[in-house]
Amino acid sequence: PLTGRPYQWHRMRLVFQRGKAFYLEFTVRLFWALLVRRADLITANDLDTLLPCYLVSRLKGIPLLYDSHEYFTEVPELVHRPRTRAMWLWLERRLFPRLRWVITVNDSLARAYTARYGGPVEVIRNLPLRQAPPPTGERPAMLLYQGALNLGRGIELMIDAMAFLPAYRLEIAGRGDVEEALRQRAQAMPNVHFHGFVPPEALRDLTCQARLGFSLEEDLGANYRFASPNKVYDYIQAHTPVLVSDLPEMAALVRAHGVGDILPADARTPQELAQRVRALVEEPARYRAAVEACQEAAQQLNWEQERSRLLTLYERVFSEQ
Structure with a gap:
């Protein structure tokens, strides 16, 4: 369980745990879960959530933010599976050019997405919360x-x-x-x-x-x-x-x-x-x-320093509604 989180969360228990049946069940379940919930904005976290998030955002007329944490169609698990990779590439090519708001985690990925699909991709790094300094003293080997x-x-x-x-x-x-x-x-x-x-x-x-x-x-x-x-x-x-x-x-x-x-x-x-x-x-x-x-x-590479960029982006998204 996710303990001590300052937000509500819901974990879906799926019948299928891997393969195409898993993604099909996940996509359908996520679509209906989003459809019946009230929201002012939807964030799609990586390509495997994008289709249901995109469909619900269009049906409800609410903004969609696509947060691409990785270059999904280039992961090693897909590179040597051309048919499966082709399916995800087809989906990405259909949806990505229609997205107004896209963020990713570094400049290299932003440039790669812009080169492939055009349009702006903003960088918001996925940094951890600032932590208290660790104990001092010599550490074990x-x-x-x-x-x-x-x-x-x-x-x-x-x-x-x-x-x-x-x-x-x-x-x-x-x-x-x-x-x-x-x-x-x-x-x-x-x-x-x-x-x-x-x-x-x-x-x-x-x-x-x-x-x-x-x-x-x-x-x-x-x-x-x-x-x-x-x-x-x-x-x-x-x-x-x-x-x-x-x-x-x-x-x-x-x-x-x-x-x-x-x-x-x-x-x-x-x-x-x-x-x-x-x-x-x-x-x-x-x-x-x-x-x-x-x-x-x-002191620099932490979420407390980075989050203002995301909050500013949210303000821009809502100002255009």
């Missing part, structure tokens, strides 16, 4: 991955690198499609631990204990190439330096704020990754500088 355990997240590389980092342990927090394969891969690795799903409050505590946070997405298509993973901002809020892939948005963030290191595309081997970890964590002056950079960046 713990490396952290938090997030979905899905294809192309670089988790296999992290696990393999632990053979060259015997003094460290890798904590993996999350669930996903490749979880069982990852557990099998790590069976002989005593310094790799899986936590499964971790509630947000407990995840924050875990993140504050880590010496380093990983975000090593592979370049498996435009979605990962232009990704701005939430976990990177969560690491920064916890004053935990990061090691990220050399992909445009993540690398630009690290270079701009100095919050960690970047793993080059030609260095994605277990030995090279282990060397990068030690070079950052075991060099006191360099590590201290990265922690201090996280402390400074955390």
